[in-house]
Amino acid sequence: MSPNSPSIDIRITVDGLFLPGILCVPEKATGIVVFSHGSGSSRLSTRNNFVAEVLQKRGLATLLFDLLTEDEDNIYENRFNIDLLTVRLVxxxxxVQSNKKTKRLSIGIFGASTGSASALRAAAFYNDDISAVVSRGGRPDLAMTELHxxxxxxxFLVGGWDTKVIELNKKAYEKLKCESKLKIIPEASHLFGEPGKLEEVAKYTGDWFKKWL
Structure with a gap:
């Protein structure tokens, strides 16, 4: 992580609950990317943190946070409760819009796996307040009724070997009416664990957010 953009641990109060997060705001940042992680993951996700560091080096602020408290996460069904996860993200x-360090920044959302559904539903809720969205190996089909x-x-970024998710993304992609792109990364599986593939995800993500934020 760049020494010029140190991250800080924060706690966000939501309905009397405390959600831990990691906030990084580089100097002269013009935008912030809020991460909505997938089921069973957290602000400590190695993949999301890798992408976040790439974005920080490109001058974007990042916020990774836990959508669920520790007790809530112990209830397996909560991890797939898109309504609950969307409310938390909203x-x-x-x-972010109220915090003095971030309120001037344009906002993007990065969603991974099931987190993509809450990212897209939150983008639909906030409408023009959200400047860009990226979905990595996502399940945008779980937000089908809101996509328009x-x-x-x-x-949408999907691994070329992730055939089932490709089909789900194609169906969701057809529902979008905004500026959009579906990018299939060859020879990559669902988690982009193959050599160099997560780096490709980070590059495409960075290019997209730098263009629109």
Missing amino acids: DVIHW KVTAPTL
């Missing part, structure tokens, strides 16, 4: 974006409301330019 509340955290409101925090999304106005933020949206990028």
Whole structure:
């Protein structure tokens, strides 16, 4: 992580609950990317933190946070409760809009796996307040009824070997009415664990957010 953009541990209060997060705001940042992680993951996700560091080096602020408290995460069904996860993400974006360090920044959302559904639903809720969305190996089909409301330019990234998720992304992609792109990364599986593939994800993500934020 760049020494010029140190990260700080924060706690975001939502409905009397405390959600831990990691905030990094580089000097002269013009935008912030809020991460919505997938089921069973957290602000400590190695993949999301890798992408976040690439974005920070490109002058973007990042916020990774836990969508669920530790007790909530112990209830397996909560991890797939898209309604609950979307409400949390909406509340955290409101925090970003109110916080003195971040309120001047344009906002993008990065969603991974099931987190993509809450990212897209939050983008539909906030409409023009969200400047861009990126979905990595996502399940945008879980937000199918809201996709036509999304106005933020949206990028879907899917691994070429992730055949089932490719089909789900194609169906969701057809519902979008905003500026959008579906990018299939060859020879990559669902988690992009193959050599160099997560780096490709980070590059495409960085290019998209730098263009629209």
